[in-house]
Amino acid sequence: ALSLRLEQVGNFVPDHARLADIGSDHAYLPVALMLQKKIQYAVAGEVVQGPYESACKQVKKNKLTDKITVRLANGLKAIEESDQIDTVTICGMGGTLIRQILEEGQNHLTGRERLILQPNVGEATLRDWLIQHDYTIIAEEILEENQKIYEIIVAEKLAQVVKLTAKELMFGPYLMREINPIFLKKWHRELNQRLKVKEQLAQSKNAHSEKIAELNQQIAWIKEVVES
Numbered sequence: 480a481l482s483l484r485l486e487q488v489g490n491f492v493p494d495h496a497r498l499a500d501i502g503s504d505h506a507y508l509p510v511a512l513m514l515q516k517k518i519q520y521a522v523a524g525e526v527v528q529g530p531y532e533s534a535c536k537q538v539k540k541n542k543l544t545d546k547i548t549v550r551l552a553n554g555l556k557a558i559e560e561s562d563q564i565d566t567v568t569i570c571g572m573g574g575t576l577i578r579q580i581l582e583e584g585q586n587h588l589t590g591r592e593r594l595i596l597q598p599n600v601g602e603a604t605l606r607d608w609l610i611q612h613d614y615t616i617i618a619e620e621i622l623e624e625n626q627k628i629y630e631i632i633v634a635e636k637l638a639q640v641v642k643l644t645a646k647e648l649m650f651g652p653y654l655m656r657e658i659n660p661i662f663l664k665k666w667h668r669e670l671n672q673r674l675k676v677k678e679q680l681a682q683s684k685n686a687h688s689e690k691i692a693e694l695n696q697q698i699a700w701i702k703e704v705v706e707s
């Protein structure tokens with residue numbers, strides 16, 4: 480069975496999708512969705528030899544070699560035009576790496592794909608990239624599994640671009656409006672972390688006025704959001 484995290488990612492994959500799962504590791508996500516008959520075709524992309532071989536084994540073991548193509552490739556280079564991919568998942572990495580994969584692989588996208596992204600950290604920088612490249616965030620999810628909190632961001636290019644404020648980039652435009660207990664837990668943690676860092680900076684001999692000002696802004700925003 481899939482982890483709760485990947486199961487929730489799978490919930491955003493449209494029925495009959497042609498999926499590219501980038502950084503697929505064991506190809507658990509495409510294999511599970513194919514066994515559920517939710518998707519019609521998938522590419523599992525991996526840049527590292529070991530995980531690439533794990534993905535190949537997993538696909539073979541489930542007798543899905545005709546429906547899931549495993550490719551050893553860097554980022555979106557795993558996608559070929561003939562694949563007719565309409566959905567891309569990039570999960571379980573930092574937001575900065577996901578951003579870099581999107582930035583470097585833009586020419587492998589048509590712009591009509593749904594992107595389903597699950598950054599482990601660095602959500603704001605990823606949202607920022609999406610908005611700068613005319614994607615609109617159409618859904619978000621926050622979940623907890625094994626004491627870790629994960630966010631899922633779903634984006635598409637729509638006729639009208641919806642820009643985000645700095646606050647929405649930080650918290651997530653949907654997550655900050657449907658505040659749930661996991662969201663509160665995450666931002667209480669983030670608040671305490673920032674308070675600690677601020678204290679350390681204040682005690683150090685060097686001047687950190689810019690960093691402290693930035694922390695103060697974020698601390699104020701977090702207090703506003705969690706206390707509202």
Ligand code: SAM
Nearest residue numbers: 501502503504524525526527530553554570571
């Ligand atoms: N997506 C799976 C998940 O969410 O459970 C696996 C996550 S695993 C922590 C991250 C995987 O991404 C690793 O197997 C790593 O080799 C792969 N990866 C990292 N950078 C990549 C890139 N530029 N292109 C393709 N795969 C990449």
